[in-house]
Amino acid sequence: MRLFVSILLVTVVVMATLIDDSASASTHKRSLLDVLEEEKVSNGWKQVATHENGLPYNSLGSPMFVAPRPTDTKAIDIICSFIQETPLLPNVKHDDEDVTAPNWDFLYADRSKDVAACCQMEGNEQELCIETLRQKAVDQYCYFWDHSMENDLGVNEPCCEETGEGRVQCMDQARYGFDVDQPHVDNRFEEATLQRLDPMQKIQ
Numbered sequence: 130m131r132l133f134v135s136i137l138l139v140t141v142v143v144m145a146t147l148i149d150d151s152a153s154a155s156t157h158k159r160s161l162l163d164v165l166e167e168e169k170v171s172n173g174w175k176q177v178a179t180h181e182n183g184l185p186y187n188s189l190g191s192p193m194f195v196a197p198r199p200t201d202t203k204a205i206d207i208i209c210s211f212i213q214e215t216p217l218l219p220n221v222k223h224d225d226e227d228v229t230a231p232n233w234d235f236l237y238a239d240r241s242k243d244v245a246a247c248c249q250m251e252g253n254e255q256e257l258c259i260e261t262l263r264q265k266a267v268d269q270y271c272y273f274w275d276h277s278m279e280n281d282l283g284v285n286e287p288c289c290e291e292t293g294e295g296r297v298q299c300m301d302q303a304r305y306g307f308d309v310d311q312p313h314v315d316n317r318f319e320e321a322t323l324q325r326l327d328p329m330q331k332i333q
Contacts, residue, residue, distance in 0.1 A: 194270070195267055195270065196208070196262045196266055197259075199256035199259045209244070212244050212248060213248075243265070247259050247262055264293075271288070271296060287299065
């Protein structure tokens with residue numbers, strides 16, 4: 130009888146150990162999947178946010194940042210996914226002695242807050258929020274251009290010669306051409322290629 134009880138206890142201990150190991154393995158697997166998913170989101174943002182040469186482009190802390198159009202749902206999803214993570218500080222180099230340079234940390238925090246607010250909205254409310262963000266970003270971009278070395282050298286920024294909504298429309302034309310509809314894209318890589326177009330190369 131004692132032998133039977135001992136065998137039973139050993140069996141219970143072994144089963145409990147196997148169950149615990151299985152649960153640990155399952156938890157580890159879920160953790161790996163979470164990490165892979167986070168990397169996927171981060172890499173998706175980086176694909177949109179960098180030139181082919183790897184230089185920073187259109188990050189939230191860049192003076193060249195212009196929010197995507199409300200119809201560009203893929204790009205909006207990428208930005209909203211990115212903003213839900215712990216965003217990195219803006220990768221923008223500037224001269225601390227340049228009094229015309231914006232406060233990059235403040236600019237980045239302000240835009241992060243604006244984007245996060247828009248991402249919490251849906252439907253028409255979100256579209257209006259994004260349009261407001263786009264106008265604000267373009268106006269900031271033009272302010273930075275007015276105080277840039279390029280402007281001092283006589284390099285014109287045609288879109289900044291416009292005012293109000295005209296600036297945003299000009300920027301859209303520079304990026305997307307005269308097609309007011311959303312360009313057809315099959316995947317995020319095509320979307321990234323589209324977003325990578327340099328808004329400084331304006332339509333002549």
